Amino acid sequence: MGKRLTQIATRTGDDGTTGLGDNTRVPKHSLRVHAMGEVDELNSHIGLLLCEELPPDLRPLLVEIQHQLFNLGGELSIPGFELLQAQAVLALDEALAAHNEPLPRLQEFILPGGNRAASQAHICRTVARRAERAVVALGATEALRDTPRHYLNRLSDLMFVLARVLNRMHGGDDVYWKSEKLRRSQHE
Numbered sequence: 001m002g003k004r005l006t007q008i009a010t011r012t013g014d015d016g017t018t019g020l021g022d023n024t025r026v027p028k029h030s031l032r033v034h035a036m037g038e039v040d041e042l043n044s045h046i047g048l049l050l051c052e053e054l055p056p057d058l059r060p061l062l063v064e065i066q067h068q069l070f071n072l073g074g075e076l077s078i079p080g081f082e083l084l085q086a087q088a089v090l091a092l093d094e095a096l097a098a099h100n101e102p103l104p105r106l107q108e109f110i111l112p113g114g115n116r117a118a119s120q121a122h123i124c125r126t127v128a129r130r131a132e133r134a135v136v137a138l139g140a141t142e143a144l145r146d147t148p149r150h151y152l153n154r155l156s157d158l159m160f161v162l163a164r165v166l167n168r169m170h171g172g173d174d175v176y177w178k179s180e181k182l183r184r185s186q187h188e
Helices: 031-049 058-077 087-102 118-143 147-167 181-186
Strands: 018-021 026-029
Touching: 026 031, 026 181, 031 058, 031 147, 058 087, 058 147, 087 147, 118 147
Parallel strands: none
Antiparallel strands: 018 026
C-alpha cells in the first residue's frame, strides 16, 4: 500500500461528515462511523496495555490483535468489503483456551482491578463489548458479515482471561466481589 495520508487536517469534516474508504461521505453520527470509532478506541486501549509489563507471550498476541482490529476497522470503513478473516477468530479461540486452561476456576465474580496491567485489560474488555454492541447495531440496519461481531465477542472474553493472567503475573490474584448474599449464606 502506498502512502495514503499526505495531509491530516483536510477540513473536509468541518460540515459534520466523514469519508469512508470507498470515497462516499456519511454523517459523523452514522452507525458505521460510530462502530469504526469504537474499534479505533479499543485498538488505542490495547496500545496502552502494551506499555505495561507483560509476560513475553502476550506482547506478540496483543500486537497481532491490534493488526486484526485495524483490519476490522478497514472492513467497516468500506461497505461490503471483507478484510477480517475467520482465521482471526480461530486464533482468538486458541489464545483463549491456552491462557484460560491454567487459571483456577472462578468461584466468585471478580471486580475489574488488581494491578495496573490487569485493570487496563479490563478496560479493553469493556470497550470490546461496546464495540461489539456498535457493530451489532450497524448490522441491524446494514448487511454485515458475522466475522466482525464474532471477533469482538471473543476478544472481550480473551481480555477477561488476560486480566486474570496479568493479576497473577507476580503472585497476585483477582479482586473478588464481596457479595452480601454470599457472605450471609457462609455465616448461616
